[in-house]
Amino acid sequence: MITVNVRFFATVKDLVGADEIELMLEEGALASRVLDHLAERYPRLSGWRKHLRLAVNSEYAEGTRLLQDGDEVAIIPPVSGG
Amino acid sequence: MINIVRHPIDVQEVLRSVQVPEAGAIDIFVGTTRNHSSGKEVLSLEYEAYEPMALKEMEKIENKVRSRWAVHRFAMVHRVGRVGIGEASIVIAVSASHRREAFEACHYAIDTLKREVPIWKREIFADGEMWVGFQGEEPQE
Numbered sequence: 001m002i003t004v005n006v007r008f009f010a011t012v013k014d015l016v017g018a019d020e021i022e023l024m025l026e027e028g029a030l031a032s033r034v035l036d037h038l039a040e041r042y043p044r045l046s047g048w049r050k051h052l053r054l055a056v057n058s059e060y061a062e063g064t065r066l067l068q069d070g071d072e073v074a075i076i077p078p079v080s081g082g
Numbered sequence: 083m084i085n086i087v088r089h090p091i092d093v094q095e096v097l098r099s100v101q102v103p104e105a106g107a108i109d110i111f112v113g114t115t116r117n118h119s120s121g122k123e124v125l126s127l128e129y130e131a132y133e134p135m136a137l138k139e140m141e142k143i144e145n146k147v148r149s150r151w152a153v154h155r156f157a158m159v160h161r162v163g164r165v166g167i168g169e170a171s172i173v174i175a176v177s178a179s180h181r182r183e184a185f186e187a188c189h190y191a192i193d194t195l196k197r198e199v200p201i202w203k204r205e206i207f208a209d210g211e212m213w214v215g216f217q218g219e220e221p222q223e
Binding site: 007009010011014055058059074076077078079080081082 | 129130172192195198199200201202204214
């Protein structure tokens, strides 16, 4: 098993009710697995899924990115800076 | 100068940070809180950032700017927390020998920040608040 830290922002943070959680995943889990897990646990999030980007260790990542123990995954909803 | 701050941005300081004798032009963009949105009165904005990644993405913008235009100095400062009406949330300044590079680089920088940098704003109305980009429960197409 691997452990990743998942960070939330903006509306996703409000929906989840936390700004970060720890997830235990199977060895070899891909980043998309984090979204699968969150959609199961927080059904209100599943409507947003295709609008959410992923970041791993502060870099944008595709769902096919292989996760490692200790990675920080961030769920990036549509950005609105500036 | 690439920074995320929690206090009002000193535009003069940002301007001074890009001034060099070689520059013939400085372009500055200041993004300010507008008092209306979607026909409603906005009382203020609140910004939140994923700071380590936002700073990295801001640095990437500077690198892309430098690879495309001949610029001397580049500054990008974003404020987070509450930003009141008329106050600056973002200041970008670019100095170059000539004005075309300064205009184009600054324009590119703000457009790219708005697409790529993990910072979010929430609009505060008299009757509620809403994160921009989220229309009610489901995202708008």
